[in-house]
Amino acid sequence: MSIDSSTLYMPCPCGSGSKFKFCCWPKYRDRFDDETTRAQIVQTVRCSEAGIYAREFAPGVRELCEQGREALYPPCDPDKGRELFHRARELDPRETTAWNNEALCYWLHGDVEKVCELQLQGIEHSPYRNTFGFASMAIYLHALGRDDESSEWIARSLEDRRPIGRDVVVQVCKALALFRRHREIVDYATASFMDDDARVAYFKGIALANLGEAGRALPILNAVNDEAYEEIAQYYVECIQTTSLPISVYGDEWPYFCYADFPPAHWFENALAAGRDPFERYPNVTADAIEVLITEEIRKPQEMLSLIEGREGERMEKLRQGLKELVESGVGEEDADELPPGVTAVKDNSNGFGANDMYKWQMKLEIKRENTPENDAETVLDGFVRPYFEKYCSLGDHEDGERFDIALMEYILDSDRRLTESPIVMPGRYDQFWDMFRKALVDLFDNCFESEYLCEVSLDTGCGGPILALNGEKTVDLFMVSIPDRY
Numbered sequence: 073m074s075i076d077s078s079t080l081y082m083p084c085p086c087g088s089g090s091k092f093k094f095c096c097w098p099k100y101r102d103r104f105d106d107e108t109t110r111a112q113i114v115q116t117v118r119c120s121e122a123g124i125y126a127r128e129f130a131p132g133v134r135e136l137c138e139q140g141r142e143a144l145y146p147p148c149d150p151d152k153g154r155e156l157f158h159r160a161r162e163l164d165p166r167e168t169t170a171w172n173n174e175a176l177c178y179w180l181h182g183d184v185e186k187v188c189e190l191q192l193q194g195i196e197h198s199p200y201r202n203t204f205g206f207a208s209m210a211i212y213l214h215a216l217g218r219d220d221e222s223s224e225w226i227a228r229s230l231e232d233r234r235p236i237g238r239d240v241v242v243q244v245c246k247a248l249a250l251f252r253r254h255r256e257i258v259d260y261a262t263a264s265f266m267d268d269d270a271r272v273a274y275f276k277g278i279a280l281a282n283l284g285e286a287g288r289a290l291p292i293l294n295a296v297n298d299e300a301y302e303e304i305a306q307y308y309v310e311c312i313q314t315t316s317l318p319i320s321v322y323g324d325e326w327p328y329f330c331y332a333d334f335p336p337a338h339w340f341e342n343a344l345a346a347g348r349d350p351f352e353r354y355p356n357v358t359a360d361a362i363e364v365l366i367t368e369e370i371r372k373p374q375e376m377l378s379l380i381e382g383r384e385g386e387r388m389e390k391l392r393q394g395l396k397e398l399v400e401s402g403v404g405e406e407d408a409d410e411l412p413p414g415v416t417a418v419k420d421n422s423n424g425f426g427a428n429d430m431y432k433w434q435m436k437l438e439i440k441r442e443n444t445p446e447n448d449a450e451t452v453l454d455g456f457v458r459p460y461f462e463k464y465c466s467l468g469d470h471e472d473g474e475r476f477d478i479a480l481m482e483y484i485l486d487s488d489r490r491l492t493e494s495p496i497v498m499p500g501r502y503d504q505f506w507d508m509f510r511k512a513l514v515d516l517f518d519n520c521f522e523s524e525y526l527c528e529v530s531l532d533t534g535c536g537g538p539i540l541a542l543n544g545e546k547t548v549d550l551f552m553v554s555i556p557d558r559y
């Protein structure tokens with residue numbers, strides 16, 4: 073492979089002190105191609121030289137860990153992952169990865185006391201250095217409000233000058249980010265020689281922006297092509313290019329965390345949505361959770377401002393100040409006035425991660441005896457779906473005017489969201505679309521046993537058109553629109 077000179081002449085990742093070219097490069101050069109990043113080269117050399125690939129565990133352990141990792145890819149199933157990792161470390165307690173990941177699965181659920189206990193056991197059982205575990209301990213203890221201990225674990229993780237992989241570097245950066253230790257993030261990421269990895273670059277770029285070095289941050293953030301972080305990175309790139317600040321509740325701070333990758337924001341949001349006190353369990357991470365919900369426009373500044381009334385602490389005070397400024401500047405309030413009666417707009421993150429501009433609408437529909445199916449269809453179509461179409465959807469902008477083919481598809485699911493019968497496909501032309509839709513809804517309401525639906529309409533980026541979901545107690549009806557010549 074061709075390799076650039078900065079990589080060739082970097083200190084050898086094995087730690088010998090020689091240049092890479094004159095040390096390990098000849099041994100490894102055949103393993104890489106032109107697509108290989110420097111981070112991957114460094115990771116391969118460090119893991120091989122540290123004997124990590126050669127570690128022998130009890131039979132079946134590696135396979136269980138592999139399956140566990142697969143369970144954590146989208147659609148993520150932490151319960152399944154947790155069970156697999158649990159079995160792996162029971163078979164062989166020296167398997168550090170299994171402990172780390174089992175703890176991570178609990179972390180996704182928000183059972184932080186359990187998380188800490190497991191992570192600590194994993195560190196104690198492992199005969200190997202577990203820098204990822206050290207950084208994880210720092211993150212978990214911070215959530216429990218034990219910041220002094222958290223800082224000690226960060227210090228331990230920073231002692232590792234040759235982290236073995238990008239996941240380790242990212243975990244250390246996350247721990248540092250909780251404490252806004254921007255300069256150390258830049259230094260650690262740079263010294264790791266893995267800062268060309270998208271996730272490492274994401275943290276380094278934001279740290280630089282926080283240090284006021286937007287010029288240096290720009291190309292770094294612009295190169296972030298990681299699924300979870302790309303959208304936020306691009307948002308920051310736009311901010312830098314237009315010399316504006318991102319939406320942040322802490323004045324001039326550039327937030328590190330995003331909803332897709334910051335479980336405390338999920339716990340907070342879930343508690344809030346379920347009517348529980350979101351400050352009850354882990355108050356130390358609530359300020360950061362609120363920041364994520366505001367930055368990604370999942371919650372509105374005014375709502376959060378009322379919620380934190382009477383809360384004390386330095387970070388809460390800063391939060392209050394920031395939220396007040398956002399309320400005064402009108403952030404997040406732009407479309408409340410334009411909604412049809414009974415409809416609420418919420419941020420829709422279901423189509424991807426991070427900050428996007430998509431909204432979905434929600435409305436409750438009571439099926440009353442005095443209303444005909446035609447009345448209900450009208451309420452849903454004219455009072456809900458059509459206004460959404462007009463506001464967000466470009467389906468009608470077709471080169472053939474209104475005479476192009478479309479298909480309306482109806483999926484009937486049970487309460488576990490399993491398909492109960494084959495989807496109904498209704499082909500037609502766009503100029504007949506609303507009549508078709510009305511007829512399908514009249515049929516549905518004519519035959520339904522539900523007393524109430526939660527109606528949701530959102531843009532379906534996969535199929536092309538909006539998707540209407542009627543969530544009843546026993547059934548869920550989904551309607552999708554597709555344009556056959558486009559999708």
Ligand SMILES: [Zn+2]
Nearest residue numbers: 084086095096
């Ligand atoms: Zn070497």
